Amino acid sequence: MLIRMVGWIGRWIGWARVIALGLIAFAVVVRVADPVPLRIARNLVFDFYQQQRPREPQAFPIAIIDIDDASLTEIGQWPWPRTRFAELVDKTMGDGAVAMAFDIIFAERDRLSPPKVADDNPDLDEALKAGLRALPDNDRLLAEAFARGRVVVGQTSVRSAHAAAAHESNVPQVPHALVGLDPLPYITTFPDLVENLPELEAAAAGHGMFNVRPDPDGVYRRAPMVVSVAGQLRLGLGPELLRVATGGNPFAVRTNEAGIDGVVLAGKLVNTAGDGTVRPYLTPSQRHRFVSAGDILSGRMPKGRLAGHLVFVGTSAIGLEDYRATPLGLQMAGVEIHAQMLENILSGTLLERPNYAIGIELTAAVVTCIALVILTPIMNAVFLIVSGTIFLASFAWFSFNAFTSQRLLLDATFPIWAGLATIIFMSSANYLREERRRQRIRTAFGQYVSRDLVTELIDNQQSLRLGGETRELTLLFSDVRGFTSIAESFSDNPAGLTSLMNRLLNRLSGAILEQKGTIDKFMGDAVMAFWNAPMDHDDHQRAACAAALRMVREVAEMNAEREVEDAAAGRAFQPMQIGIGLNTGKCTVGNMGSDMRFDYTAMGDPVNLASRLEGQSRYYGTSIIVGSTTEAAVHGDFALLELDMIRVKGKSQPERIFALLGDRMLRESDDFVQTTLLNGQMLGAMRAREWDHAEQALDELEDMATSFDPLLATHFANLRARIAGFRLAPPPPDWDGVYDATSK
Template identity: 55%
Template sequence: MGQLIVSGRVITEMTQWLSKWFGWVRVLAFFGLLCGLAIRVGDPQPLATLRNATFDLYHQSKPRDLTPMPVSILDVDDRSIEEIGQWPWPRSRIAEMVTRATEQGAVAIGFDIVFAEPDRLSPARIAQDNPDLPPDLAEGLKKLPDNDSVLAAAFATSRVIVGQASVRTTAGNRAEKREMAPAAHATIGPDPTPYLIKFPDIVQNLPELEATAAGRGMFSARPDPDGVYRRVPLVMSVQGQIRLGLTPELLRVATGGQPFAVRSNDAGIEGVVLARQLIPTARDGTVWPYLTPSSRSRYISAADLLKDRMPQGRLAGHLVLVGTSAIGLEDFRATPLGVAMAGVEIHAQVLENIMAKTLLLRPNYTIAIELVTTLVLCGLVILFAPRLSARLLISSSFVLLAGYVGTSYYLFYDKRILLDASFPVIATATAVMLISTVNYLREERQRREIRSAFGQYVSRDLVDQLSRNQGKLTLGGESRQLTLLFSDVRGFTAIAEEFRDDPEALTLLMNKFLTILSRAIMEQKGTIDKFMGDAVMAFWNAPLDNDDHARATCRAALKMIADVDKFNKERLREQKRKRVAQRADKRRPWTKVHKINVGIGINTGQCVVGNMGSDTRFDYTALGDPVNVASRLEGQSRYYGLAIILGNATAQEVMSEFAVMELDRVRVVGKEVPETIFALLGAEDLRRIPSFQKVLVTNAGMLSAYREQDWDRAEALLEQLTVDVQPLDLQLKAYLEMYRSRIADLRVDPPGPDWDGVFASTKK
């Protein structure tokens, strides 16, 4: 139990160490890689199918060159059946073929055919099957030689290898099971039987044919799950005995009939020693034939042999395989070349491969190479992909994979070695995609974080628009109708003095205050141009269109004032709690809370808005005369004692929906043309109140008398206005006092008959 706890701690510490130095993504990717390698070792069918498809592609791109070899096929083709008669032929006719082929110089003859039952065309069997024959004719037939005996006699005078076919079961479908004669062989290394393809039983030839044959070979071959015959067993286990396939048995007999040997190691079978050479095999004793397209040059029609139409010496020194290519006999097999081929020709090509040493090779160590390659390629991707740009990652991955695929194809092309390119490529490509996906998600998260942070400086609408159209991140602007807002804190010096010993608290306070203003602007889809200390500049109708920009600006301004008022009340409540604590500690100094008052100037007009600055640093901002006027109006709010001052253009847009009152005609600093300014006192609910409408009428009369220099009537209306505003709780005291003071000054120093009623402001 203690050892398990210690092991668990070690694994945990190792995992923590790996995650610290490589990151969780890499650690998980490495664990995924190990799982992928384990799957490859298990070699599920989809991977095997993909690997075989890769080898087929190689095979089809460069089939083996067709070179003359002493291998021929004695073919029962469609023409032979047409001339000689339907299949099966009498065994006497087969015996004639053996005799003639031997006379023509055939070294050995192998049958891709099994003669498992007695010939029904033997004379005695014909007499037996036809009881109505005349007695003398029947007796004569019975005295004639048996066809199977004739064939056995022909076998005895030649080197004939009979073919045997495997069956996959031992029960229920065999009338008789004959034990197989053992094949003389030796083993070099560990017992190879566990690695061999196993067949529990075989279909043998007639005993008299087996007895006179020079050899016995298995011509069974199993296709891959997709039905393609890619491998042929050179050696296999049948009835628990090691047996050769038809083609190696044919070669063994032709080269003297010496026993064969199977060479193996701990990884499986290395090869078969035959005719004084080692024929390399896969670990299960199979070989990968390197095929050429089907060629009629290998074939000799059985009819040509039997009717003496074959050129003399055509079979001299040849190893002959007897089989069928007639369409009706259905002995065609799918091949890696993508076309079907007669089974006997596949055996012939295997024999050619063995003799010319051109078999495709897939040594046991290729699996280790593929696993190591996968580990290295995926490891490089996992280690370096997070640090590389997408372009460099894709290009470097392409170069690595192309190099490996090129190496794999070169080994096939030049060395006939089959090295799988599919699994390493797929595994590496998967690693690239997964790491790229993780990188993309990480960058997307960082982009969101940057957009969120960037949105603290400018409008989120601007951030979204720039994200969709980065081409707008260039210098230049456009002319647009904007409504601009400037705000500033009244008496900021006194507030700063309050925090002279705690500048961090002042910073925190102003951040909270500016957040309140920013939220009000953002809620109305405004663009914050910049923060200037305690001041804010914002505008509407850029970058996104807003046909209601003047009203949206007024709504934002009213909310700013209301939210700042709430903020002041919260600060006062907090200060009261602090004062209770301060009374208990006489050493702590008494602190005073200064109320934050905001002045806002709003103006509407045609401006240039866009990216302004240098080619290395620029801001999205607005320029134009309306911008300057809005800034000056914000400054005038202090003089008139009102929170929100509107320019004439803005007031004309919104006065039908907001409580707007005319204040004055002023010539602000830096402008010659006077501007009629208004106060924004509230929303539509205030505008609809009859008492407010009365205030507007009285104020309009006061301004008219003032501009006509009727000082007595102006002062009388100021007194009336003082009374009218009381029920509404409008903060017009400073405004009224300003006009009383101004009228008093004008009585002493009259402006003259040409006075236009414009007040020339001397302060910004």
């Protein structure tokens, strides 16, 4: 039956067309499988683009301390004593460097350390051995130098695998947040870790992976932005240096169904491939990036050369064999690849091969091949070859133009060879084709190619474009109250303050991400987040309110833990409180900024109002203030108490604001229902200028409301002061009952 059906189809549309469609389908399968030869061909074309248009060199505050051949000649054979590296760290930081990262690993104890010399030579005189053991340990001296500056130690792995289960270990966690899906199924995984000596690891401000794996042809085209190592997320060496240099704030990994979408680092989103890697856009090696280690150690380096710089320490000495093949067709020291990747991040010039690129390439190839199959019967061979060649050449031009103008890597090789193969095959078959079968093939094409599929692919391409779109968002702003005094209490322990804030932000981030929110940015002790972008969220107002309540609970739990910890340590306990503002409205959301730097963020009047509401939480004494639009969407689901009609600073229109005190269970309790009625009577009396009635309602209301949130006592005290002021100086006749805020 199947054989007869195939024979019938072949006779109806023509065997040439059946074979052509089969070859197209086979080509698509091969492209999806993406075997090594295809990848090599594609990468060679991308290499050619980069060789023709390498990145223009620019001045960046990035430098490389180079252990070059001249340094080895001057200082001595490798490896150097750790005291030399300690001296190098001190002189680098003393020259004003912001932070430095080692593309070198110190996994074994220094063989030249005096105590180790004594231990390794049992035949030495006992007095001499005792004297050696009394001398400082070289590794400890290096650790002390690390502790005096902001130093990132490099780490590596012996083995690697994709999608393999990571082996749990005691590897410390670098502060981070997850936005979207779990990244582990997609991320590049290293099951084991080669670390530095424990005292060096402990003294370092950061820990970055310097594994850079070559493609099958041995060329290093990609570098890890983020990896999973021994069950923990780690940044690459350059990104970790940037994180430490910008305050050591947590990074965030954003993941969608296609894999890793990007990493939020130092306040900006860095787009990545699905496995968390990026493609550096290279310049030829530039000597201005390098400072010889020998010049630093000998004092020949000009003073201030490293001031304000992010510094890598690596090797270019021939004997140390740290050279890598690059897309430019040149060998380059591995440390310079890390430095150039960081330049790309700072300038927003990473090469991009977005997740939708294969969709564009497959669509172009399939549509082109099908068009050729359709058009071949009505074209003569010469016209087909000439026009087809011009058409296919346009793919090459489009691909190269995308690279030069937008740094996009779109593969032209697959559509071109697929199109050429189709032209050759169909031109040959055209001599054997009859007019009647030609028409049947045209009619039958619709049975093999879905226009809806093409339309969907095109729609997906447009949906992934850079820029903004208008969406209704629910915005959340949170801030730590009294952060200045908290920071002052850590004036002698900045690392402790960093640890405390990381601990807090991890908890707050977890509450937001649990409700599928998007963390826009961390601003010191403040957090901005929103719901309903980039992924749709049908109930974003409710999710934001639930997240805000969870954030308040997290802070309360953290305060309870800290009180016990501080009591055990004999420290004065200083509780933390946060204020939160929530608002809903139409905003513009998307990748915004400049070609040099951009963020995925939201803009619009609702964003500003949410920020102002967070600021007003200090005045009203409650933890969470909700705008009227959000309240209208969640009315009946949460315990909300109207606070005021307020005109925030910078806006002309008043806003009715509410305190978010709890969930539906609290709202439906008899005490809260009675509190809501009394609150309405009190506000009504105030707006009607009935000051005595308002104060009477306040007397009954205050004890009931503060049982839900003791902080509301501040609000009621403000109301009493406001009424007293109105008694002395009544509001004008046209007073609308609105309170004009005098501060943000």
